[in-house]
Amino acid sequence: MSLALKYRPKHFSELVGQESVAKTLGLALEKGLLAHAYLFSGLRGSGKTSSARIFARALQCAKGISATPCDACSSCVESLQGTHLDTIEMDGASHRRIEDVRGIIEQSRYKPSLGRFKIFIIDEVHMLTKEAFNALLKTLEEPPAHVKFILATTDPFKLPATILSRTQQFHFKKIPLKAVVAHLKFIFEKEDVDFEEPALEMLARSGGGSLRDTLTLAEQAISYGDQSVSALATSQMLGLVDSKILEEFFNALIAGTSVESLLRTLAEHDTAMVLEEMARFLKEAMFSQKWSLGVLEPFMSAVAQAQPLLNYGADGDFVLALNTLKMQASLQQTPQTATPKPAPTTQAQLPAQAPTPPTAPQAGPKELFQQFIAKIESTNAELGRVFREFLVFQSFGNGVLFLHSSADEGANLLLRQHYKTLIVPCLKEVFGPSARIETDKSKPRPLEQFKENNPSLMQAMQDKLGTTDGKVEDF
Template identity: 45%
Template sequence: MSQVLALKYRPSSFDKLIGQDAVTQTLSLALNQNRVSHAYLFSGLRGSGKTSTARIFSKALVCENGPTATPCEVCEHCKMANESRHIDIIEMDAASSRKIDDIRDLIEHTKYRPNSARYKIFIIDEVHMLTKEAFNALLKTLEEPPEFVKFILATTDPLKLPATILSRTQHFRFKQIANKDITHHLSHILNLENVNYESEALDMLSRAGNGSLRDTLTLLDQAIIFSKGYITPEAIASMLGLLDPKQLEMIFDTILKGDRTRLIEIIKELENYECEVVIDELIAYLKESFFNSDGRFSTLITERFFRILSESKNLLFLNADNGFVLTLLFFKMIEALHIKTIEEMVESLEDEKFRVPKVQEIVEAHKIDKEHVRPIIQEPSKTPEPIQEEIEKVQENIPEPVKNKGMELFAQLIVKLEDRSYDLATCFKNYIEFISYEEGTLTWSSSAQGEDKNSLKHGYPIIRQFVQEIFGIDTKIKMSQNEEKKKVDDSHANEDTSSMIESIEFNPNEGTNTESCISGHITADKKEAEAKEILNDPFVKKIQEMFEPKEIKIYPKV
């Protein structure tokens, strides 16, 4: 009668244990130097070798030549241990014998000397399943057992053990077995079993086992039957519901080409698979391709793809449609390929710096005399072709340009506003008229009323920010009264005071929001004490209503 592979090839000595070098080395040295503790705790992932190690260690203790790290395998004690029938090696499953009465029976057995061996060994598997009362009953015996008693506890969840138990044992942590070690072990077994295979198929089985050798050997048993004696990647993919490696390669090739039509077809094909399995397979393939350095995935692309794949797994917990998740996943990966090099970023910044606004459009919107507009003139070699064409169109309709740097900067200000808020930019173009830019002061006039005025008031922090970026951080904004005064109702005008006002100036550096807004000062042709009545002027009140300055100071005209 044939045995399953997990039992048939169960390790019987320390040198046959897979992937637990640190544990086997420590236990071997303890046996050879006769420094054996009274209690051990083995913890780790299922199928990592805990119970096998406990049995090997027990056999090493009872061997006639022992304690030794290399049992003779020929003495009666070794033979009985290998056949799991040694009377002094007692195995207990705490999952089924977990109550205090079971532990009392075990403690009773510790009072009697071993029948034939030098030690009586108790192996308690899944020890974390014991009840609280059972643990408490075991404490005293576990701390000070008779000299001929040894305890070996095994668990997959050491965090569930009381601290009092942990402190009374030597704790050995069994790590997850590396995929390469499992793959090598599988190939060794298949060679002994005379089964043909492809290495890529064993890699797929190893990944499916998730570091558990027992689970992987169970899958190998199934694969031998399913593949009819020849294990191929296609057979493993079909058996486990995984993606064929060639299919994974085709998916990434399609993504790199940006073929959206083909991707939609692939998504429909993948609806037959579990979405989480597809994502895991994509991550595994991406990792393998990155380590193989095949040149297709740079570090930045790999990082972006991995982030997208990981975030997509979170969508599955929201019960999102699998097909839609895959659609988002693949199309986001296509977008992630749009990476600018440093040179391209520098070139883009230079283009932004020398960007030419549509001067003709601004001239028409502001009804500015073309003679006072000087378009930006660049050297043809440094000007991008589309911008050069725009310049040429404007120059055809504009007379000989006059130098006016302020108008150029004001045009750039409008372009910036359009990029940020189209509505604000439209309002700004319709109601704000450029006057001048001299000695760090930007002067404009406003004809906005009602909602348009409120829109400009609430958008002023954005306007002020762009003014500082384009004109300079210390630029002052000055509201001219010339055009605004015409809009004040003559019946409410105060000619005596209005005639005294020369200018109203606001400093954009003061204040960070519309509530505190800005400070300003009024220059008048009278002394400060005599000019306070200017504050009652309708035009000044209109300025206060529009900008809500934090304070207004009156200065005599110099």
């Protein structure tokens, strides 16, 4: 049996990283505050289907409705085996037609034969057709007293608003890295698998906040290392870049020595993976204060600008080489801070007026962006954390604040919820009444603006692609 199935949670207390959802559902069961329809949304492998099954088993338990089902009565045993007659699971991806929904409506008319309720769990519900949603709508709004619906989806924005308004919604967030590592450690100890702590962090990062994906990778790592999970073997299996190589690479850039051999080593890996590992390494270096912010900022900016180029179809080796050149160029630039010294003046030459107080230097776009985040953070700490973690400043011009976004589904949901009520007012207050936001996920930067801001990059792209008309139309 796979690790994901063997260690699938059977009670709310076993859910990893979803404490708020588990607490809310548990209290609802204990106090009898039950809705007729629930919607569980969030990243794949975050516990939506497992929570739906636990919730259904708690409702059907013969010893009474409670947050902790007994697991011993006939209803609990059959629920654990997936054979309970009154708990019907349906995959919305393969049963998406109106005929399938009509079957649910027909079954809902009959009272339960074994349990307390007839419970319908529909996974990936966003895959249902428009006609199927319309057919489900009336039953979902006013179901018989003995019917409960539990819908699960990875994309709640594809559901009609009429469906969303008739369900009690729970969002399953991305599972924190520390929680995933702790769960992996618990499983490896129970399975008597030798492991190294850095290897667990590699697996957790590669899982991307999905516990199921992480456990699948963990099984692969156990097989690859023959019941031993080491950091070296795990990095080789996952194709990750050794952090020692990255440290040597950035140290060589700072020292001004050759990075040619290190660049060839990095080119052996997937470019997207290399840029992702660079971003992670620089983030850790910032927290540990390994280098000054004056060194880290241009490095981070170069990596952020390099990542979108891969989406345009640019050659990976070229993007990596260009990224290195931009880092080297940023270190060679020296700020022009010297100002001409004014000629000395006598008391007689001074104008007869009150001294003018010194004016504070005008803040640049990056400083304004930090003020913008701070203003949001003072009102909503969680939203401020999303901005700091997932959104990177790119440029500001003509009233447009351009950001690079790496937000996941949960972060996007939070951003959309507060966009009009909080984000836009703070944006206009800091950047002006006509300011607006664009991200490289929602709308790519105009080509003319890209040419204007990156003339050397455009020339390099022309040389690489061999264009003859002096234009680069699409990359």
